[in-house]
Amino acid sequence: MHTNSTITLSLSALKKNITFLKRTFGRDVKISSVVKGNAYGHGIPEFVRMASRCGIRHFSVFDTDEAKKVKEAATKNTEIMIMGFLQNEDIPWAIAHDVSFFVFEKERLQQAVRAAKKSGKKAGIHIEVETGMNRTGFDLREIPTVIRLLKKEKEHLDFKGLCTHYAGAESVANHYRVTEQIGMYKKVYTMFQKEGLVPELRHTACSAAAMVYPETRMDMVRIGIMQYGLWPSPETFVSFLNKRKIKTDPLRRVIAWTSEVMSIKEVKSGDFIGYGTSFMAKQKMKIAVVPVGYSHGYSRSLSNQGRVLIHGRRCVVVGNVGMNMMIVDVSELKGLKTGDEVVMIGSQGQDDMSVASFGDYSNQLNYELLSRLSKDIPRKTDV
Numbered sequence: 444m445h446t447n448s449t450i451t452l453s454l455s456a457l458k459k460n461i462t463f464l465k466r467t468f469g470r471d472v473k474i475s476s477v478v479k480g481n482a483y484g485h486g487i488p489e490f491v492r493m494a495s496r497c498g499i500r501h502f503s504v505f506d507t508d509e510a511k512k513v514k515e516a517a518t519k520n521t522e523i524m525i526m527g528f529l530q531n532e533d534i535p536w537a538i539a540h541d542v543s544f545f546v547f548e549k550e551r552l553q554q555a556v557r558a559a560k561k562s563g564k565k566a567g568i569h570i571e572v573e574t575g576m577n578r579t580g581f582d583l584r585e586i587p588t589v590i591r592l593l594k595k596e597k598e599h600l601d602f603k604g605l606c607t608h609y610a611g612a613e614s615v616a617n618h619y620r621v622t623e624q625i626g627m628y629k630k631v632y633t634m635f636q637k638e639g640l641v642p643e644l645r646h647t648a649c650s651a652a653a654m655v656y657p658e659t660r661m662d663m664v665r666i667g668i669m670q671y672g673l674w675p676s677p678e679t680f681v682s683f684l685n686k687r688k689i690k691t692d693p694l695r696r697v698i699a700w701t702s703e704v705m706s707i708k709e710v711k712s713g714d715f716i717g718y719g720t721s722f723m724a725k726q727k728m729k730i731a732v733v734p735v736g737y738s739h740g741y742s743r744s745l746s747n748q749g750r751v752l753i754h755g756r757r758c759v760v761v762g763n764v765g766m767n768m769m770i771v772d773v774s775e776l777k778g779l780k781t782g783d784e785v786v787m788i789g790s791q792g793q794d795d796m797s798v799a800s801f802g803d804y805s806n807q808l809n810y811e812l813l814s815r816l817s818k819d820i821p822r823k824t825d826v
């Protein structure tokens with residue numbers, strides 16, 4: 444465990460986000476909380492416990508390892524769905540623990556049937572349809588084979604879902620592509636329906652699709668970024684605001700990331716700061732060392748760019764971000780002491796350091812920045 448910094452999660456923020464999402468989607472749409480990437484860096488155990496307290500009973504993960512972590516933290520009657528990687532040898536575990544999984548290849552479907560037969564229990568499967576993302580999913584020409592297998596192996600398969608994932612619903616530029624995808628999904632759904640195969644859940648939408656294309660909500664939405672209090676893109680936020688009278692952000696950021704001043708020193712005019720020569724002091728400066736670096740998830744591309752809050756003021760990162768440390772300009776601060784709080788994400792005084800503003804400096808998306816936060820940073824829940 445690192446002791447250099449702390450991640451604090453806000454239960455009240457999460458409650459607010461989930462209430463907003465539920466109100467937006469309505470009662471008939473189930474919410475699956477997407478917690479891949481260590482719950483977008485928030486930490487699976489802590490986040491899943493909080494989300495469970497907010498009434499979430501469905502979680503989506505990328506692989507078996509994450510499914511196991513969710514299982515440990517979640518309350519009973521919680522469904523877990525693996526959307527990505529699953530090795531054949533883990534299929535029996537998934538079946539035994541009622542963990543459902545995406546199926547996008549004939550091979551996996553056959554493995555699921557085999558494992559189900561062996562265990563005497565049905566495998567919960569979600570058939571993923573390729574609609575235009577060109578990543579995973581059955582192509583249209585494979586659908587008749589899938590239908591045939593599903594009918595033949597009915598006693599061994601629980602048809603939990605028919606799903607797809609949209610490519611770039613967060614950007615208006617992809618409007619045509621996404622609309623085509625919706626059309627393709629509907630076409631494939633009809634093919635199943637005609638054969639008497641009706642999935643328990645039709646689910647296709649991520650946050651952006653659920654907000655921008657309401658028809659994609661169907662029976663369940665898979666919500667990642669928005670439950671954490673962030674918008675999938677500035678465009679999605681603007682499009683939401685344009686439809687509303689009250690122009691305020693209904694979401695609250697759940698995460699805060701803080702550290703402390705480790706050391707303070709004076710630097711002479713003309714001296715270089717940190718490794719290399721990327722920053723030269725133009726006048727006498729006071730600098731503070733913060734024990735956070737790229738190994739903890741503070742990107743090196745924030746060198747000479749990032750901002751942190753100290754004493755309620757924005758302080759600029761000077762020189763290159765190191766593996767474990769960075770240096771910030773605190774020339775303007777009076778009475779600074781070692782141990783004073785440093786905020787990388789979160790608020791301090793009147794000011795706020797959002798994930799987005801920190802992301803903008805380094806051209807990283809919110810998603811990437813959050814998921815890179817080291818697993819070893821302790822997580823606390825603020826309740």
Ligand SMILES: *Cc1c(COP(=O)(O)O)cnc(C)c1O
Nearest residue numbers: 477526608649650665666667668
């Ligand atoms: C990550 C992911 C989501 C959630 O996306 P957000 O944009 O964070 O809401 C939904 N579906 C799939 C298949 C995903 O991989």
